[in-house]
Each structure stands twice: as C-alpha cells, then as structure tokens.
Amino acid sequence: MTKIPTTVITGFLGAGKTTLVRHLLAHAPKGKRIALIINEFGDLGVDKDILAGCGDETCREEDMVELSNGCICCTVADEFIPTMQALLARPEKFDHIVIETSGLALPQPLIRAFNWPEIKAQVTIDGVVTVADASALAEGRFASDEAAVDAQRRQDEMLDHETPLGELFEDQLSVADLVVVNKADLVDDATLDKVEANLRAEMRPGVGLIRARNGHVDIAALLGMGMGSEDDIANRPSHHELEHGDQTHEHDDFDSFSIRIPSVNSKDDLLAVIEQTIRDHDVLRLKGFAAVPGAAARLAIQAVGPRVTAYFDRPWKDGEIRDTALVVIGEQPLDRAAITQSLQKAAALAA
Numbered sequence: 001m002t003k004i005p006t007t008v009i010t011g012f013l014g015a016g017k018t019t020l021v022r023h024l025l026a027h028a029p030k031g032k033r034i035a036l037i038i039n040e041f042g043d044l045g046v047d048k049d050i051l052a053g054c055g056d057e058t059c060r061e062e063d064m065v066e067l068s069n070g071c072i073c074c075t076v077a078d079e080f081i082p083t084m085q086a087l088l089a090r091p092e093k094f095d096h097i098v099i100e101t102s103g104l105a106l107p108q109p110l111i112r113a114f115n116w117p118e119i120k121a122q123v124t125i126d127g128v129v130t131v132a133d134a135s136a137l138a139e140g141r142f143a144s145d146e147a148a149v150d151a152q153r154r155q156d157e158m159l160d161h162e163t164p165l166g167e168l169f170e171d172q173l174s175v176a177d178l179v180v181v182n183k184a185d186l187v188d189d190a191t192l193d194k195v196e197a198n199l200r201a202e203m204r205p206g207v208g209l210i211r212a213r214n215g216h217v218d219i220a221a222l223l224g225m226g227m228g229s230e231d232d233i234a235n236r237p238s239h240h241e242l243e244h245g246d247q248t249h250e251h252d253d254f255d256s257f258s259i260r261i262p263s264v265n266s267k268d269d270l271l272a273v274i275e276q277t278i279r280d281h282d283v284l285r286l287k288g289f290a291a292v293p294g295a296a297a298r299l300a301i302q303a304v305g306p307r308v309t310a311y312f313d314r315p316w317k318d319g320e321i322r323d324t325a326l327v328v329i330g331e332q333p334l335d336r337a338a339i340t341q342s343l344q345k346a347a348a349l350a351a
C-alpha cells in the first residue's frame with residue numbers, strides 16, 4: 001500500500017505558517033486532493049476561517065480539520081491519532097495531508113506519532129517545514145530580556161538557549177527538513193544574512209533554507225520531499241524532551257485566552273488599543289476578527305509582537321453575529337484581567 005505523504009508545517013507564533021499553507025493550497029497541482037489539519041489556540045478558528053474562505057479546490061472546507069487545544073504535541077493519543085484515523089477512514093482518498101502546528105507546539109511528539117501502529121502503515125512524513133520570522137529574529141525576540149536591552153548582544157544571541165521561546169524555537173528548527181526564512185521583505189540583506197547564519201547553527205547539516213515573502217515558496221520544494229522523517233527522529237533532538245522528559249508537555253511557560261468586545265468605537269481606536277495593550281503586557285501574538293461601525297465587511301486582525309495589521313477579509317454573512325473576538329497569546333504570567341480591561345477600552349463609549 002502506498003503511504004499518503006504528509007507535510008508538517010511548524011514555526012513560531014506568527015512566523016507565517018498559515019500564509020505558507022494558503023500559498024501551498026493555491027499552487028498545488030490541480031486535481032490533487034489535500035487534507036488539512038490545523039492546530040491552533042482557542043475556539044475562534046481564525047486560521048481555519050482564513051483558509052476556508054479561500055475556496056481552493058485542492059482543499060475543500062470539509063477536508064479541513066481543526067484541533068483547537070493549541071498544542072498538538074500534548075494530545076497525540078486523544079486527538080491527533082483519532083483525527084488521522086478518521087481522515088484515513090473516509091471513502092474519498094487524499095493525495096496529500098498537510099498539518100499546520102500551532103506556534104507553541106513541539107514538533108517531535110507529533111513526528112514520533114507517525115510511528116504509532118494505528119497510522120504507520122498508511123501515512124509517512126513527506127517533510128517537516130519550519131517557518132522562521134526574519135523580522136522577529138532580527139529584532140531579537142527569541143533572546144532573553146537582558147539581551148533585549150543590548151543591541152549588539154541581541155544580534156549575537158538571537159537564539160538564546162535559556163529562554164522558553166529560544167528552546168522551543170530550537171526544537172522547531174532541529175526537526176526541519178526545510179527552513180523557510182519568511183518576511184524577507186521586512187529586513188535588509190545584511191540582516192537576512194546574519195539571521196540565516198544564526199539559523200544554520202541550529203539546523204541539522206544539509207537541511208535546505210529558502211528565503212520567502214508571504215510564504216511564496218516553489219511548490220516543488222514544498223511537496224514531494226519524500227523524507228520519511230518519522231524514521232529519523234533520533235537525529236532530531238528536543239531540548240524540552242531532554243530536559244523535562246517524554247511525559248511532560250504542559251507548556252506551562254505560555255498562556256492564551258479569547259476575549260469578545262460586543263461593539264467597538266472605530267477601527268483606528270481598536271488598532272491603537274491593541275497596539276498599546278501588546279506593548280504594555282508583552283503579548284506575543286493576537287489575532288481575530290472585528291466588527292467596526294459602518295463596515296459591511298469583517299476586519300481581520302493580525303498582531304505579531306507589536307506589529308499590528310488589519311484588512312477587511314470578507315463581507316459579513318446574513319445572520320452572522322457581528323462582534324469582535326480576539327485570541328491573545330503570551331508568556332506566563334499573562335495578566336488576563338489587565339489585558340481584558342485594556343482591550344475593552346476599544347468598546348464603544350455608548351456601550
């Protein structure tokens with residue numbers, strides 16, 4: 001029996017995984033049927049909503065499965081394996097499976113799961129693609145706080161071994177069969193060279209590295225790698241597993257929650273409030289959708305660190321509840337009450 005190739009896409013919060021998946025689905029050969037497993041935070045389903053809205057024939061909405069507990073590595077037995085079994089049991093056959101992990105997921109347990117007898121005979125990992133955010137790395141966002149105030153040291157220690165962020169990112173890099181250095185448009189060439197040199201120090205020898213803007217990577221490089229990565233897991237060590245053992249994947253270092261704002265004052269107010277909240281509370285990632293007064297379309301909001309962007313992604317549907325819902329992700333301790341209070345400042349004064 002030919003095994004179904006599976007591409008695992010990992011990479012830190014906001015690096016551009018969903019953007020890359022979007023590109024992959026849009027450019028996959030016509031007639032190929034792709035199943036997509038999306039692992040994200042909370043029940044808002046932001047990534048699935050963005051991808052489902054694209055209407056690509058290669059991946060229909062019914063072929064997308066969402067695992068919303070934020071950490072696919074913690075729920076291999078309870079969620080991932082049953083999800084795979086259900087996909088494999090469907091009467092329609094898939095040509096390829098794509099898994100987008102959440103930005104905080106450790107990829108190693110997921111890769112190891114491909115050796116579980118429940119699925120091993122039917123699927124294999126085609127390749128692990130790790131998306132890196134060139135601008136976040138250049139800004140030293142994986143370095144320690146101490147390094148953050150020291151520009152020179154920040155350049156040299158983009159991947160600090162001692163921070164939870166640094167460790168997690170190194171785990172994501174060490175499993176890669178291909179590293180995509182995304183957001184190349186946000187940094188100059190000299191900085192990009194520096195970022196790449198730092199990344200290569202953490203990658204396994206021989207692994208390819210591609211620069212990209214908005215996840216635009218040649219589809220031939222993404223699909224058909226034929227790596228069988230699950231057979232090579234011993235060569236892809238995990239800091240987290242080595243230090244904390246196989247059994248604990250609680251990700252105590254990070255927290256996430258969702259908030260709803262019934263009605264916002266204006267788009268500008270909302271974005272200003274979000275930006276200020278992120279700065280005041282060191283929020284790592286914030287995303288969601290907003291209803292702004294006078295707009296017939298939904299406002300998609302994306303914030304990666306202090307960089308906040310927003311665009312109207314589609315008209316509101318008839319009967320759809322028009323409100324503002326955001327997912328907030330950050331390092332522990334995340335002061336949920338204070339962050340909620342701060343974001344609620346965007347609520348309409350009359351509300």
Ligand SMILES: Nc1nc2c(ncn2[C@@H]2O[C@H](COP(=O)(O)OP(=O)(O)OP(=O)(O)O)[C@@H](O)[C@H]2O)c(=O)[nH]1
Nearest residue numbers: 012013014015016017018019103182183213214302
């Ligand atoms: N300037 C620039 N922005 C980008 C690029 N790629 C992605 N983005 C933006 O970065 C933000 C995050 O992109 P996503 O694709 O959602 O990132 P992600 O890795 O899926 O995020 P999580 O799933 O939340 O971890 C969005 O606003 C994207 O439009 C790029 O190459 N250049």
